[in-house]
Amino acid sequence: GRLFVNRVFHISAEKMFDLLFTDSSFMRRFMDIRKIIGVSSTSWQREASGGMKRTLNYTITINNPLVGKFSTATETQTLYKESREGQYYMIDSEVYTHDVPYHDYFYTQNRYCIIRNSKHKCRLRIYTDVKYKKQPWGLVKSFITKNSWSGLEDYFRHFEAELLEEEAELTQGSGDA
Ligand code: YK8
Numbered sequence: 732g733r734l735f736v737n738r739v740f741h742i743s744a745e746k747m748f749d750l751l752f753t754d755s756s757f758m759r760r761f762m763d764i765r766k767i768i769g770v771s772s773t774s775w776q777r778e779a780s781g782g783m784k785r786t787l788n789y790t791i792t793i794n795n796p797l798v799g800k801f802s803t804a805t806e807t808q809t810l811y812k813e814s815r816e817g818q819y820y821m822i823d824s825e826v827y828t829h830d831v832p833y834h835d836y837f838y839t840q841n842r843y844c845i846i847r848n849s850k851h852k853c854r855l856r857i858y859t860d861v862k863y864k865k866q867p868w869g870l871v872k873s874f875i876t877k878n879s880w881s882g883l884e885d886y887f888r889h890f891e892a893e894l895l896e897e898e899a900e901l902t903q904g905s906g907d908a
Pocket of ligand 1: 878
């Protein structure tokens with residue numbers, strides 16, 4: 732896997748969770764810019780295991796010439812029961828892209844860790860892995876992996892940049908920099 736984001740933000744852990752994992756205006760705006768459309772989401776539901784789960788469905792716009800322009804996707808997010816409100820949040824997200832070539836072979840697993848650093852700061856880590864449900868032919872596998880990494884890198888670089896903008900807006904004039 733790869734660590735795409737690893738940075739301290741001048742945003743509290745609680746606020747970071749809200750920005751990323753609720754229907755926040757930040758996420759709505761970001762999805763808008765990425766042309767992720769038709770977003771529907773369940774609410775967070777308690778699991779028997781003690782964790783929480785929610786599922787998102789949406790259509791992504793792809794700019795990879797090898798692939799069609801759109802794909803529907805399903806993202807299942809699990810908030811681990813070890814998470815502590817305001818202190819530490821660990822969320823695993825599994826993303827299935829249903830309309831890309833070889834979609835029945837792979838999915839993407841993103842792990843988000845939000846760790847309280849101080850009252851107004853947290854560290855955000857985003858770790859990504861491409862997972863295989865069945866083993867494709869070697870050449871196909873490297874093709875999938877390569878194309879997934881480039882798409883993911885582009886996405887998370889943009890995501891980090893937008894979060895930095897959000898941080899700047901939130902801290903503006905708050906006087907506790
Ligand atoms: C989520 C992983 C792979 C996929 C894409 C597939 C190419 C297939 C190549 C063929 C287009 C928002 C990605 C990047 C689409 C976007 C997905 C996003 C960024 C030729 C084999 C969507 C996080 C996420 C997870 C997986 C990403 C896909 O919040 O390359």
